[in-house]
Amino acid sequence: MNSSQDTIYAQPADQIADFQFDSRVAGVFGDMIRRSVPGYAQIIATIGDFAHRSVKPGTRVYDLGCSLGAATLSVRRQIEGRDCEIIAVDYSESMVKRCQENLSAYVSDTKVDLIQGDIRDIKIENASMVILNFTLQFLPPEDRILLLQRIFNGLKKGGILVLSEKLRFEDQAIQELLDAQHLDFKRANGYSELEISQKRSALENVMKPDSMQTHETRLTDIGFSHFSTWFQCFNFASMVAIK
Numbered sequence: 661m662n663s664s665q666d667t668i669y670a671q672p673a674d675q676i677a678d679f680q681f682d683s684r685v686a687g688v689f690g691d692m693i694r695r696s697v698p699g700y701a702q703i704i705a706t707i708g709d710f711a712h713r714s715v716k717p718g719t720r721v722y723d724l725g726c727s728l729g730a731a732t733l734s735v736r737r738q739i740e741g742r743d744c745e746i747i748a749v750d751y752s753e754s755m756v757k758r759c760q761e762n763l764s765a766y767v768s769d770t771k772v773d774l775i776q777g778d779i780r781d782i783k784i785e786n787a788s789m790v791i792l793n794f795t796l797q798f799l800p801p802e803d804r805i806l807l808l809q810r811i812f813n814g815l816k817k818g819g820i821l822v823l824s825e826k827l828r829f830e831d832q833a834i835q836e837l838l839d840a841q842h843l844d845f846k847r848a849n850g851y852s853e854l855e856i857s858q859k860r861s862a863l864e865n866v867m868k869p870d871s872m873q874t875h876e877t878r879l880t881d882i883g884f885s886h887f888s889t890w891f892q893c894f895n896f897a898s899m900v901a902i903k
């Protein structure tokens with residue numbers, strides 16, 4: 661997936677606006693997420709492997725907050741010939757436009773219904789897999805449980821939710837240690853101190869990570885029968901829950 665280099669926060673700004681998935685971000689998003697989220701490439705590839713194992717013929721896969729379509733493409737490659745449909749949703753017009761171009765670059769017999777809309781308004785039904793890859797953290801905290809309940813209701817028995825998120829830790833020493841490791845990861849990927857601190861301010865009001873305990877309790881309270889973290893690097897994790 662082509663992406664220009666992310667230099668959005670490279671110059672000092674008088675005022676840092678809240679982070680938005682606008683056309684500037686969409687234009688550099690591939691580079692931004694690879695350099696910001698440890699393990700991103702592995703998570704994307706493994707989402708495809710989960711699909712290969714768990715997606716049943718004639719069912720649907722939902723990719724909620726699909727951005728440029730990385731997870732959708734990874735899944736689509738793995739479920740050819742199963743008469744499945746992928747519903748990919750994002751409310752950012754610029755992301756959806758670029759996602760459409762990325763999807764069109766490859767031939768496939770699996771239909772992708774790409775929707776520009778709010779994931780809170782999407783009907784979920786006949787699903788054997790739902791993906792929330794670094795999207796739930798951008799919903800207002802009070803809206804998260806309702807979306808997860810709707811996902812649970814739309815999943816078939818045995819269907820899976822793959823949920824990837826930045827984590828917050830109740831233990832302050834662990835929070836500080838893993839946050840510091842994440843900042844080193846960003847530095848090692850070429851981000852300057854200015855870029856790191858300006859992006860941090862931009863994200864402060866719009867991205868509110870939950871703790872692992874909150875994720876696990878919420879999903880099991882909703883009714884998921886099985887829950888595990890399958891990947892974690894520093895303060896980023898991907899979890900899987902089975903209905």
Ligand SMILES: C[S@@+](CC[C@H](N)C(=O)[O-])C[C@H]1O[C@@H](n2cnc3c(N)ncnc32)[C@H](O)[C@@H]1O
Pocket residue numbers: 681693724725726727728729730731749750751752755777778779780792793794795798799
């Ligand atoms: C961090 S990105 C997700 C990355 C993507 N899933 C991937 O694997 O590359 C979060 C995405 O969720 C979208 N988003 C956030 N809140 C949304 C909402 N309420 N409805 C639809 N899309 C939303 C944003 O526009 C953005 O593209």
Ligand SMILES: O=C(O)C(=O)C[C@]1(C(=O)O)C=C[C@@H](O)C=C1
Pocket residue numbers: 692693696697794826859863867
């Ligand atoms: O926490 C950070 O510093 C991040 O940059 C994380 C994060 C994310 O987790 O989605 C935030 C915004 C961008 O979408 C890319 C990465």
